[in-house]
Amino acid sequence: VVLKISIRPFTEGDYDSVIKLWEKVFPGAQPHNNPARDLRTRREIPPELFLVATMEGEIIGTVMAGYDGQQGWVYYLGVDPAVRRQGIGTSLMKRVEARLIGMGCRELYLQIWASKAEVQAFYESLGYFSEGRQSMGKRL
Numbered sequence: 001v002v003l004k005i006s007i008r009p010f011t012e013g014d015y016d017s018v019i020k021l022w023e024k025v026f027p028g029a030q031p032h033n034n035p036a037r038d039l040r041t042r043r044e045i046p047p048e049l050f051l052v053a054t055m056e057g058e059i060i061g062t063v064m065a066g067y068d069g070q071q072g073w074v075y076y077l078g079v080d081p082a083v084r085r086q087g088i089g090t091s092l093m094k095r096v097e098a099r100l101i102g103m104g105c106r107e108l109y110l111q112i113w114a115s116k117a118e119v120q121a122f123y124e125s126l127g128y129f130s131e132g133r134q135s136m137g138k139r140l
């Protein structure tokens with residue numbers, strides 16, 4: 001079976017489908033990590049840094065990135081569990097990396113849970129490595 005995947009910028013009409021996908025892909029979101037709120041507050045994000053992957057018109061993956069002029073960050077990379085291990089996560093990351101490079105970004109960072117060995121394996125397959133930094137956070 002040849003899967004027809006396409007990647008394009010998020011548009012307003014994708015809002016409900018993206019929330020539905022994120023509820024599936026990022027279950028048990030904490031109060032400080034609330035996908036619906038993040039999507040509302042992050043609508044200002046340049047469209048080229050918020051991409052969706054579609055298959056037969058259905059949204060099956062997302063990636064969001066930010067760039068402050070020095071560092072790029074990746075958030076909300078997620079692929080529907082039904083279609084994982086088919087290169088969709090890789091395509092989303094490569095596309096967003098290319099866009100960040102086009103904006104002048106040379107350092108890209110992301111955070112993963114230390115307990116998620118498979119997510120680490122995924123990013124390692126794309127050349128990411130653990131830098132020995134420790135992440136600190138505060139809920140405001």
Ligand SMILES: CC(C)(COP(=O)(O)OP(=O)(O)OC[C@H]1O[C@@H](n2cnc3c(N)ncnc32)[C@H](O)[C@@H]1OP(=O)(O)O)[C@@H](O)C(=O)NCCC(=O)NCCS
Binds near residue numbers: 079116
């Ligand atoms: C991480 C995630 C986005 C990967 O998406 P995907 O479309 O399945 O990834 P790909 O098919 O492009 O995988 C590329 C390579 O990464 C590695 N990889 C991916 N998933 C893996 C797993 N579960 N175990 C081990 N290696 C894995 C493999 O080397 C794979 O290549 P292969 O299939 O030829 O062996 C997806 O598993 C996901 O949405 N996870 C839940 C959400 C999440 O944790 N997101 C990251 C938070 S920052």
